[in-house]
Amino acid sequence: MMEVPLFLRGILVITGKNMRLYYTKPPVLMFGVLFPLFMFFAFFVGRHLDLTTFFPAFLAMMLFFTASSVGPLITPWEKREKTYERLLSYPVTQDSIILGDVTAGAIFGIGISLLVWIASALFIPVAVMNTGLFVLAFILGTLSCAALGVLLASPAADSPPNVMIFSNLIRFPLIFISGIFVPLVDMQGWGLALAYCSPLTYLVDLFNAAMSGKSAFSPFIDCGVLILVSAGFILAARVIQKRNMMKGM
């Protein structure tokens, strides 16, 4: 247990390195910042939708895209640039690398989404009914989405473009089944069943609960699901990466 401080320091240093190196990479800016903004303009602006009703869902989508766009890039990028082996020979383990990548993704998600929220608050009247829940939604949302991002990078690949394509194949469908464009209360049948399966649904619901006070589930359920999926994603990433390590670099 003498190793705990070493372990935490490793996570911290790796997070710092990721923030410095990967936040400005084109794929991150493209899929993490520009893309959700385009989606916002395409779907919400000019369609005479009630912005206050849809804003929580939009914020959830923004958070989802930003937080999950850093993770898929880092490990494949490092493998391609051959810096991954050196990184592993520092006093870190695969666990510190995974957690460092998750943290970097989460901070990116929080930062950008916070900016968007502040900017929108200047133009649109967006109320926050429950500040505590709002903060919790931000934290749990970025954590689970960043963990998903890292999981998407775990299948052995040293090609960032392939991993980005793969991760978008998973991420895009999620935004259509998670109650972002069609509120959960208006869904039924298969749509609703699918929505129950998407972790993003619970984040959207949590934002609804925090901002407008109207939600489909209890916030406790939302938080519980988000915590569970975060842990699940991280554990799955860990198992996959450990297996890769047995097979070789």
Place this chain on the structure above:
Amino acid sequence: MNAIQVEHLCKRFGTVTAVNDVSLTVREGETFGFLGPNGAGKTTTIRLLTGVLTPDAGSVRINGIDIHRHPLDAKMQMGVIPESSTVYGDLSAEQNLHLSAKMYGMPRAVREKRIDGILLQLGLNEKRRFLVRTFSKGMKQRVSIACAIIHLPRVLILDEPTSGLDVQSRRLVIETIHHMNEQGSTIFLTTHNIEEANTLCQTVCIINKGKIVAQDSPERLKKMFDTTQSVEVSFDRTVTRDLFAAEGILRAEPCGDKWRLYTDNPDWILKYLVGCAERESLGITSLTTSGPSLEEAFVHLTECA
């Protein structure tokens, strides 16, 4: 305590056994050369030593610390240059060093002083703020070395640190390794340059097809193959060892249908063999002499196994 203690290490990739029951000991303070042909398993062994790969069996201890039980503590003792290693191209030389130093938990004040010194020592001071992406191969390798020795590691592990470098860079790298060794670091390195191993290392270990085939000081390995030359001879009749009982023949070994004779005077042995053949009315059917070099020894060891 030994700096590196490896016991019965095994690693398979599918059907390929890259490292097959390797055990070795590196004493504290020595420079240990790990040689072998391409694909012998050197890099795989180094990855197992540095905790980058998980072994199928066996154990590795660095200064007595088991790398798989206490990876972080063990890695704190080490500086590593992996094969085809690169540092971060999108960071400057200085930023790379800072990152490395932070990984080893060096406080800022110590870090800055050490980085200034090391940049000067490796001739990188003028380019310290340039992105490593713009560097030549030799300069990248120097940054890589700097990152590995920033914390004055007790054990320095290098996978082909001089491959592909020009004479100047190579010398600088060798000097740096020498310097680290003088300061008390134990060095474990692989190289394809036998001359380099000969001048740097106190112990040389040769691995072939995942198995260790020889481990000795270069001088002893050299003596075995360098000052002694060998002559291979075969006759048209079977002869016994008695024929070779002469003072000039150091050793005689049957080798298939031939005899291999070791000598330090090839001129004399040729005349002696001709004399013998005439006296015993034997016909010499083949006669070859092998030239002296450590390289030859290496080739021999790695072909025989």
